[in-house]
Amino acid sequence: MTARRHLAAGTVIAVLATLVAAPTAAQRGQDGALVGSVTDPSGAALAGVTFTASSDQLIGGPQSIVSDAAGLFRFAVLPPGTYDIAAALAGFKTVRRRGVVIPPGLAITVEFKLPLASVPETIDVRADPVMLDVRSSASPAVIDRALLDNLPLDRNVSSYVNFAPGVVRDVGLGGSAFANPIALDGASGNEPGWGTPATPLTRSWVEEIQVVGPGADAQYGEFTGVALNAITRSGSNRFSAAGEYWATRHNWVATNAGSLSPALRAQFRPAEILERWEGTAQGGGPLDLDHLWFFGGTDRYRNDMRPAAFSRRPRTDGEPKSVSADWRTMAKLTGAVSSSARIEGYLVWNTTEGRGTNASPSVLPEALSNTDRGDGIGNVRLSWAAGPHTIVEARYGGNDRRALVGPPYERRDGPPPHADLATGVQSVNAQTFSDTRSRVMTGAAAVTYYRGYGGGLGHEFRVGGEYEQSRARGRSGYPGGRLYLDVDGQPDQVEFWGGATYRGRHSRTTAYAQDAWSLAPRVTVNAGIRFDTYRSDPPYPAHYATHSLAPRLGVAWDVAGNHKTLVRGHFGRYYDPMVSSFYDFLDPLSDTPDVIAQVVGPEEFRELYRFLPSTGFALDRHIRQSYVQESLVGVSRSLRGGLSLTAQYIHRDFKDTLSFVDTGTVWQPLELPDPGPDGRVGTSDDAGRVTVFNNTNPASAYRILTNPPQAFRRYSAVEFIASRHASSGRELQASYTWSRTIGNYNNAFSSNAANNDNSINGVFVNPNRALNSEGLSGFDATHVVRVLGTTTVPWGDWSVSGVYRYESGAPWSRLVVFFTGLNQGFEVVHVEPRVRATPATNAADVRIAKKLGKRGARTTVDLIADVFNVTNAGHARAFVEQSGPQFGLPAAWTAPCTLRAGVRVEF
Numbered sequence: 001m002t003a004r005r006h007l008a009a010g011t012v013i014a015v016l017a018t019l020v021a022a023p024t025a026a027q028r029g030q031d032g033a034l035v036g037s038v039t040d041p042s043g044a045a046l047a048g049v050t051f052t053a054s055s056d057q058l059i060g061g062p063q064s065i066v067s068d069a070a071g072l073f074r075f076a077v078l079p080p081g082t083y084d085i086a087a088a089l090a091g092f093k094t095v096r097r098r099g100v101v102i103p104p105g106l107a108i109t110v111e112f113k114l115p116l117a118s119v120p121e122t123i124d125v126r127a128d129p130v131m132l133d134v135r136s137s138a139s140p141a142v143i144d145r146a147l148l149d150n151l152p153l154d155r156n157v158s159s160y161v162n163f164a165p166g167v168v169r170d171v172g173l174g175g176s177a178f179a180n181p182i183a184l185d186g187a188s189g190n191e192p193g194w195g196t197p198a199t200p201l202t203r204s205w206v207e208e209i210q211v212v213g214p215g216a217d218a219q220y221g222e223f224t225g226v227a228l229n230a231i232t233r234s235g236s237n238r239f240s241a242a243g244e245y246w247a248t249r250h251n252w253v254a255t256n257a258g259s260l261s262p263a264l265r266a267q268f269r270p271a272e273i274l275e276r277w278e279g280t281a282q283g284g285g286p287l288d289l290d291h292l293w294f295f296g297g298t299d300r301y302r303n304d305m306r307p308a309a310f311s312r313r314p315r316t317d318g319e320p321k322s323v324s325a326d327w328r329t330m331a332k333l334t335g336a337v338s339s340s341a342r343i344e345g346y347l348v349w350n351t352t353e354g355r356g357t358n359a360s361p362s363v364l365p366e367a368l369s370n371t372d373r374g375d376g377i378g379n380v381r382l383s384w385a386a387g388p389h390t391i392v393e394a395r396y397g398g399n400d401r402r403a404l405v406g407p408p409y410e411r412r413d414g415p416p417p418h419a420d421l422a423t424g425v426q427s428v429n430a431q432t433f434s435d436t437r438s439r440v441m442t443g444a445a446a447v448t449y450y451r452g453y454g455g456g457l458g459h460e461f462r463v464g465g466e467y468e469q470s471r472a473r474g475r476s477g478y479p480g481g482r483l484y485l486d487v488d489g490q491p492d493q494v495e496f497w498g499g500a501t502y503r504g505r506h507s508r509t510t511a512y513a514q515d516a517w518s519l520a521p522r523v524t525v526n527a528g529i530r531f532d533t534y535r536s537d538p539p540y541p542a543h544y545a546t547h548s549l550a551p552r553l554g555v556a557w558d559v560a561g562n563h564k565t566l567v568r569g570h571f572g573r574y575y576d577p578m579v580s581s582f583y584d585f586l587d588p589l590s591d592t593p594d595v596i597a598q599v600v601g602p603e604e605f606r607e608l609y610r611f612l613p614s615t616g617f618a619l620d621r622h623i624r625q626s627y628v629q630e631s632l633v634g635v636s637r638s639l640r641g642g643l644s645l646t647a648q649y650i651h652r653d654f655k656d657t658l659s660f661v662d663t664g665t666v667w668q669p670l671e672l673p674d675p676g677p678d679g680r681v682g683t684s685d686d687a688g689r690v691t692v693f694n695n696t697n698p699a700s701a702y703r704i705l706t707n708p709p710q711a712f713r714r715y716s717a718v719e720f721i722a723s724r725h726a727s728s729g730r731e732l733q734a735s736y737t738w739s740r741t742i743g744n745y746n747n748a749f750s751s752n753a754a755n756n757d758n759s760i761n762g763v764f765v766n767p768n769r770a771l772n773s774e775g776l777s778g779f780d781a782t783h784v785v786r787v788l789g790t791t792t793v794p795w796g797d798w799s800v801s802g803v804y805r806y807e808s809g810a811p812w813s814r815l816v817v818f819f820t821g822l823n824q825g826f827e828v829v830h831v832e833p834r835v836r837a838t839p840a841t842n843a844a845d846v847r848i849a850k851k852l853g854k855r856g857a858r859t860t861v862d863l864i865a866d867v868f869n870v871t872n873a874g875h876a877r878a879f880v881e882q883s884g885p886q887f888g889l890p891a892a893w894t895a896p897c898t899l900r901a902g903v904r905v906e907f
Contacts, residue, residue: 030186030231031383032102035074035135036110037456038067038087045071046114049089056236057081060336061290065388070454076391077383079342080104080208080231086122093117101725103142104210104231106133109563132636132644134563135516135524137554137570138215139634139648141165143788144208146731150790150801152847152866152900155278155301157206158182158189158197161228163788164211165719165735166650168807171779172225173213174652174715174741175628176752180225181577185232185346187379187397188440192470192504194750195579197228198438199377199399200350202299204244204280205330207233214632214650215570218512218528218552219446219464222577224628224654224752232346234334235284235293246902247277256874256896264889267310269361270896274304274321282330292335295346299328308893311361320368322359326352337384345380357405362424367417369430373403391448393464398441406433407479414480421817421826422488422884429479436474443467456521466510472580475501484599485826491599493608493825498592504580506536506544514552522561526554526570534578534625536586542618544583548575548625554632566636568648575627581753582658582705585617585760596698596825608825609698616664620706624656626752634719646721657711657745659758662765664702667693672818674831679816679884690816690831693767695824701765705754708764713743713777729792729799737784741777744770748778772830776811783808783840797851804844809837816883831883839875843894846870859907865899872897 038049047069054062057079067073080103086096092114102108109132115123141164153160159170161180166173172180182189182197189199213226220227250273257268282297302325306315332346354371379397386392406412407430417429446464477499485493514528530550536543554570584590591613597605634648672692676685717739724732741747745757745764757763763770783806790801811834819826845868852861876890 030104030229030381031077032080032104033074033076033107034078034083034085034100034102034110035072035107036112037071038073038112038114039071040092041113041115045069046089046092047071049073049087049112049114051075052086052088053078053083054086055079055081055083056238057234058083059234059290059293059334059342060339063339068452070452072452072456074450076448076450077385078102079234085110087112087114089114091116094120094122096122103144104208104229105140105212107135109134111563132563132566132638134522134558134566135518135556136215136217137524137526137556137568137632138212138217139568139632139646140213140216141211142208143211143733144725144731146790147733147788148203148206148209150799150847150849151788151803152801152845152868153203153803155203157201157203157209157230158228160209161211161226163733163786163803164213164226165721165737165786166213166717166739167211167226168737168781168784169779169810171747172223173630173650173717174654174713174739174747174777175223175225176747177749177779179223179576179750179752181223181227183227183229184348184377185344185379185381185397186229186395186444187377187399188442188468189377189399190440190577191401191438191472192440192506193436193438193472193580194753194755195577196750198401199348199375200326200328200352201230201348202280202297202328202330204242204282204299205233205295205297205348206230214630214648215554215568215572216552216574217526217554218514218530218550219462221510221512221530221532221550221575222508224574224576224626232330232332233282233284233295234332234344235286235295237286237289237293239283239285240907241281241283242904242906243279243281244902244904245277245279246900248273248898248900250274252899252901254872254897256869256872256894259874260890264310267312268890268893269306269309269311269315270893271308272306272315273898274306276303276305277301290336292333295330295332295334297330299326301326307360308895309361310890310893313361320356320359320363320365322354322356324352324354324357324371326350337382340385341382342384343380343382345378347378348376350375358426358430362426364425364427366428367426367430369406370408371403371405374401376400389450392445393448394443394445396441396443398439400439402437404435406430412479416478416480416482416484416494418484418486418491420486420489421492421819422486428484431478431483432476433479434474434476436472436476438470438472438474440468440470457518459518460516462514464512466508468508468510470504470506470578470580472504472584473502475499487819492819494597494599494605496593496595496597500591502580502584502590503587504536504584506534506578506580506583508578509533522558524556526552526556528552532575532625536580536583542586544586544619544623546623546625548627550575550627564638568632568634568636570630570632572630573627574630575625576658576752578625579753581750581755583619585613585705586619588613598825608823609695611699611701616701616703618702618704620704623658623705624707626654626656626658626707629653629655642724644723646719648719648721650715650717650719652715654713654715654743656707657713657758658705658752658754659708659711659745659762659764660703660705660754660760661708662701662703664700665698666696666700667767668696670694670821672821674816675883677814677883677887679882679887687831690829691771692818692822692827692829694822698823703760703765711743711745711758711764713741713745713747715739715741730790732787732789734787734789735785738782739780739784740782741780742775743777744774746773746778768827768829772813772833775833778811778834780811781807781809799847799849799851801847801849802844805841807841809840810878812836812838812879812881814883814887815881836879838877838879841875841877841894843869843873844871859905862904862906864902864904866902868898868900869895870897
């Protein structure tokens with residue numbers, strides 16, 4: 001990028017900051033806000049009313065502010081939590097509104113009317129449990145502490161993104177699978193190679209989860225799905241502690257294979273849990289009342305099992321198993337630097353040991369792989385009310401990760417592994433090895449300024465910046481430097497590859513400005529702009545360098561002015577994050593020659609082709625960062641009884657796709673017989689002939705990373721959402737989503753990072769991969785119903801909670817592996833569009849808990865039983881797609897009904 005462009009971008013931000021004086025309340029990131037007005041019985045505005053906010057989450061003690069001449073008040077920064085708000089003025093009764101819920105990232109509006117009083121008197125009013133942010137056009141989702149404590153959840157916090165509307169199978173709003181970044185108090189928990197969540201978190205250390213998605217304002221970026229921010233728990237002025245122990249035993253797992261034929265049932269091997277347990281302990285409290293709090297915890301987990309699979313191999317007592325063990329620790333401090341400033345910081349560390357992590361009936365014992373991993377994430381954050389109209393925020397944090405995956409170290413040098421293309425069996429040695437180290441660190445600062453003009457008019461303007469530096473280094477390869485590809489147990493081809501050593505390092509610089517402008521008492525315009533620059537900084541001859549400009553524009557209309565009905569509309573552009581896989585191929589010293597040869601005898605080979613990385617790759621110097629363009633319209637309504645309803649339409653268009661293209665290879669079409677589902681030519685199910693492309697010059701490939709103009713993917717969805725926030729021990733979140741994702745490249749794992757269908761052998765490189773690629777996405781689910789709920793039973797201190805989900809089936813299609821007549825050795829071709837579908841998922845998980853001890857006692861004990869897949873529904877989650885004897889048979893099966901028992905002690 002030229003210096004002139006940098007100067008122009010900086011000028012745009014500066015002009016915006018000068019012209020727009022300040023703001024109302026749009027999405028605010030980590031904290032929330034409370035705004036409103038106060039009147040007397042006649043409706044006249046009251047000035048000088050003292051408002052006091054108190055909460056267990058508020059370090060430094062209760063906060064007080066005074067209403068202005070127009071009767072307006074605002075608590076600009078409040079940590080998420082439940083608050084009591086009191087309004088007092090001489091000559092009037094004091095009104096105290098209890099149980100005001102402040103969600104993360106939103107501003108709640110509350111109106112007060114003070115009755116006249118001849119003597120001092122206080123009136124307690126229970127707050128409406130449903131409050132809409134009527135000044136924001138965004139539509140985020142929040143999973144609060146009540147749900148995290150009571151739902152039967154797994155321990156993978158990053159998977160909770162699937163509870164948000166529009167997210168299914170780790171795909172957010174038509175984006176790529178697992179491309180939903182995770183943050184912990186704003187600190188990145190993602191690895192920089194592919195941009196996927198990598199830092200494990202413990203559920204009991206999280207206060208709330210915020211899923212940022214449709215309508216996100218300019219402070220949010222670096223995602224084209226959704227983003228998850230987990231907010232850590234803090235101590236308080238009261239010492240407290242808790243411990244949990246969970247276990248699943250071998251005989252607590254049912255079997256759900258009854259729908260299979262007797263022949264398939266004989267091949268089905270259900271999951272066998274040998275040992276599974278988890279123990280956690282945590283505590284917090286004051287080191288200095290109202291000034292310094294601590295919180296910390298430890299978590300230990302072990303899981304020994306043999307996974308479910310379909311196999312003709314009988315299970316034996318000595319069959320290899322998968323063994324994994326985690327140990328996590330956390331420490332956090334929260335301090336009140338002054339009455340107007342709060343600082344907090346934490347450190348979380350995780351170690352994982354895994355043995356036989358790829359265990360499967362198709363993996364022979366000598367081909368098992370091990371994993372040794374360490375993860376750390378930390379963050380320091382400052383929030384300072386610099387004045388009645390100004391908030392200053394700053395943070396610095398990130399993650400560090402080391403992972404070793406592959407065979408035991410003594411087997412890294414061989415023997416070479418084998419993979420059978422016909423049977424899927426892996427043998428001789430683990431397929432690959434890798435040793436990676438990554439680090440992501442981010443510094444950020446923002447200033448928010450509010451200016452009101454009376455009559456509900458005003459600006460809330462936020463300007464901020466970020467600088468992120470990432471590093472991804474590692475080595476990977478085949479044990480012994482080669483991989484044999486077998487056919488029915490006989491070596492057919494071999495790939496000679498000396499491995500790769502990558503030294504990725506890149507940076508991102510961001511500036512943004514966001515205004516929430518109340519141009520009328522009931523209408524707020526959310527206008528923002530975000531500017532990012534991306535640059536790789538390794539010792540390469542060429543660099544990946546680009547920039548992005550992301551406008552955001554939304555409108556929020558408080559229809560009746562009573563904060564009960566909100567109409568929203570939003571348009572925005574969201575860019576993919578910078579990751580090292582965009583540019584690591586540019587290092588000519590990182591990779592080694594790749595040779596494909598035919599096996600003609602023991603240690604006898606005939607070379608088919610070779611690829612030289614030093615001459616086979618290039619980067620389009622006019623490359624553009626990929627993004628999605630999103631439009632949103634919706635309406636939300638708050639009803640009695642704590643219920644709110646939302647209906648909205650979302651359309652997203654993915655543009656400037658990053659993908660490799662090949663300008664060096666010449667492909668020749670061939671007509672080859674389609675052997676049909678049985679995989680044998682000359683039988684009754686033969687399906688005619690299919691066009692397959694032969695590589696006429698395999699050694700001449702020249703792959704360029706660019707933005708192929710023909711690439712497209714579009715997502716449309718209609719969502720209906722109902723929620724009832726925690727009140728009297730009951731909470732509900734329910735949603736129905738109809739969606740459709742169509743494109744000519746799939747949204748599989750990290751496809752937004754020039755991987756999978758956008759890789760060096762993807763649909764824009766190899767015409768065989770492009771056959772039948774256009775159509776429904778392989779991760780499309782047309783109908784999705786999701787219900788989360790928890791309630792207390794009015795007798796016996798029991799509670800019942802659960803998760804219900806319905807997801808229509810995923811599209812799939814038949815493929816054929818052609819072995820003969822091709823210079824490239826073999827090709828995998830989808831010979832039909834994705835017109836088949838897996839069965840729909842229809843399952844429920846239930847928790848039943850019983851509280852022991854006296855009601856209201858300081859120490860409580862809960863006995864808990866979680867039943868996953870309570871109806872024991874069983875169906876295929878995937879099918880064998882390759883033509884042959886196994887075509888159409890289940891390749892994966894839903895987990896059966898499983899019991900997990902636990903005990904929780906709190907004091």
